[in-house]
Amino acid sequence: MASAGRARSMISTSICAILSISLFLGVGVQAGAVPPPPPNPSDQQIQDSQSTAQSSAAEVGRLSGLVSSTQNQITQLNDDMELKGELVKKALIDVQIAQSDAAEAQTAADNAEKAAVTAGGAITDAQDKAAAFAAASFRQGSVLGSMTALMDSSSASDLLSRQQLLTEISKSQLNVIAKLQTSLSDKANADSDAKVARDKANAAKEAATAAQATAVQAKKTADDAFVAGKARLAQLNAQLDQQENDYQLALSKVADLQNQRAQYNQWLAAKKAEEERIRLAAIAAAKKAAAEKLAAEKAAAAKAAAEARAAAAERARMKAAAEAAARAAAAQAAREQAAALAAAKIAKARADEAAELRAAQAQRRADAAAAAAAADKANAAKPSVVYYATCADAVAAGAAPIKRGKPGYRSALDSNGNGIACEVLHSGSGSSSSGSSSSGSSSGSSSGSSSSSGSSASAGGWSATKGQAAVAAAERWVGTPYSWGGGNSSGPTLGICGPNGAENDCNIVGFDCSGLTSYGWAQEGVSIPNYSVYQYTLGQHVSQSNLMPGDLLFYANDTSDPSTIHHVTMYAGNGMMVEAPYSGAYVHITSAVFDNGYIGATRPGT
Incomplete structure (x- = not known):
């Protein structure tokens, strides 16, 4: 028993010594090729990059909101600019009307003055004749020729007749003079009234001219505001593009750092696995060497014992040989048991390693899910930052x-x-945000006749056939340039120059919105003025559900105030409309719009 204990102690000591030497010198254990470690970013670096990306995304959302708000302001400024343009056209029409009224008043005043002069001449002539009659009567001593007429009478009745005739002649001459004086007074009054009317017409012309200047200045102010708004929008779009680029760079940096961390973790796992393999291989090699040494020592001892007992009896030798064989079998069993234990330990180590790796992966997924949930919660708490990448x-x-x-x-x-x-x-999912749908409530009155303002439509009358023909007439000019102030009943004309795309419109032959609608209906004998507000008042207002081809659709800054109308189009049927949109564009056919300032529809000729 003591000998067996010493043998076990020797085996354990030998294994430890050989294992230490093997691990130190690398003897008998071949190390695998583990590459140099890749970069390993710190948790703080990864967190900082994620924070930068989140801040960049928030800034993208904020700038997107500013761009959207500015685009709304641009739309409002454009509507206001169009309204001011329409008011300029109204002022031009009013100036023309005032100039015409002033010319008519001047003509009336001139005619009245001429009539007064003529009447004065007639009175002067009558007065001269009356004076001559009176002088002749004075020379006769009575009314001219009265004595001669009476003395030449042949009878009393003839005398009475001549006396009555002379009396009537005197009365008639005096009545003519009185009537001429009354006429002169009436002509003088008419002349005075004509001059007053002329002065009022001239004052109206001056007021209309001043209103035109005011409207032109208001349009210039609106145009300047529109230019400034477009510049601001361009600046915001540039900032948004730069911020979106920074956001993509930040996302790329986060991905790069996370990829580096993943590669480092893979390298670290491979390194640990290789170290464990080397350790287990060293243990196995040490155990094998110890077993081989022990076997060699036992074999040598057995051989020495056999040689020492050579002289002993064959039975003793055989017994020794049997004992040696038994010990060899025990050693073999011990070696096999040691190998089995080593294999079991290797399998357990690998299983533990795999379990640790799965646990680490599960923990990373849980951490990522928690971070995503926290980010979603943070984003939900900030509704103003909404950003969709696609x-x-x-x-x-x-x-x-x-x-x-x-x-x-x-x-x-x-x-x-x-x-x-x-x-x-x-x-594609079954709902479209655009098109010709007529859903929603219609604006404006559904029926009733409008009151005239500034001008009136000709009595050409409305019919469905005329409405379709008016649409066809307007559609014949699809592709014609928009020209502010351009177009009349005969076709496209040179427009009026102005800022924001209309600087060259006075050199462009085309239509503006009301010029196109005025032309279309003029081809069917219905005359409407080239001013959208006046067009809105000339005809029956119809509801959206009762629209017919040829009806005019109007858009205003304030849908409760028709005086803010700034655009008009012609309904073409089937949810479509034809329009001259804005400077720089062309007459086209597009889906009818019933929002964004839609105030109602008018049917010309009704």
Whole structure:
């Protein structure tokens, strides 16, 4: 028993010594090729990059909101500019009317003055004749020829007749003079009234001219505001583009750092696995060497014992040999048991390593989910920062389509620039944000006749056939340039020059909005003035559900005040309209619009 204990102690000591030497010198254990460690960013670096990305996203959302708000302001400024333009046209028409009235008043005053002069001449002539009659009568001693007439009478009745005739002649001459004087007085009064009317007409002309100057100045102010708004929008769009670029760079940096961390963790796991493999291999090698040494020592001892007992009896030798064989079998069993234990330890170590790796991965996923939930909660607490990278994100969030001015709207998502983002992608799911739908309540009165203002439509009369023909007449000019102030009943004309795209309109032959509608109806014998506010008042107002081709659609800054109307189009049927939109554009056919300032519709000729 003591010998067996010493043997076990020797085996343990030998294993420890050999294992230490093997690990120190690397003898008998081949190390795997582990590459140098990759970069390992710190948790603070990753957190800082994520914070930068979140701040950049918030700034993108803020700038998107500013851009959307500024675009709304631009739309309002454009509407106001169009309104001021219409008021300038109104002032031009009013000046023309005042000039015509002043000319007519001047003509009336001149005619009255001429009539007064003629009447004065007639009175002077009559007075001269009366004076001559009176002088002749004085020379006769009575009324001219009275004595001669009486003395030449042949009878009493003839004498009486001649006396009555002379009396009537005197009365008639005096009545003529009195009537001429009355006529002269009336002519003088008419001349005075004509001069007063002429003065009033001239004053009205001066007031209209002053109003025209005021309207022109107001339009210039609106134009300047529109230019400033467009410059501000361009500046914000540039800032938004830069911020979106910074946001993408921040996201890229986060991804790079996270990828570096993942690569480092993979390297670290590989390094630990290699170290564990080396350790286990060293243990196995040490155990094998110890077993081999022990076997060699035992074999040598057995051989020495056998040689020492050579002279012993064969049975003793055989017994010794049997004992040696038994010990060899025990050693073999011990070696096999040691190998099995080593294999079990290796399997357990690998299983533990795999379990640790799975736990680490699960922990990382849980941490990522918690971080995402915290980010979602933070974003939900800040509704003003809404940002959709793509229209698919907006659809997934149930926000599409997004109108200009609403959270999440960006010009980059508005593919056709009509103020509605993500409408094409959203329409595939069964709902379209644009088109010719007539849903919603209609604006304006549904019936009733309008009161005239400034001018009146000709009595050409309305019919469905005329409405369709008016649309066809307007559509013949599709593709014609817009020209502010251009167009009349005969066709396109040179427009009026102004800022913000209309600087060259006085050199462009085309139509503006009211010029196109005026031309279309003029071809069917219905004359309406080239001013949208006057056109709105000339005819029966119809509801949206009762629209017919040829009806005029109006848009105002204030839908409760027709004097703020700034644009008019012609309904073409089937939810479409034809219009001359703005300077720089062309006459086109598009979907009818019943929001964004729609105030109502008028049917010309009714």
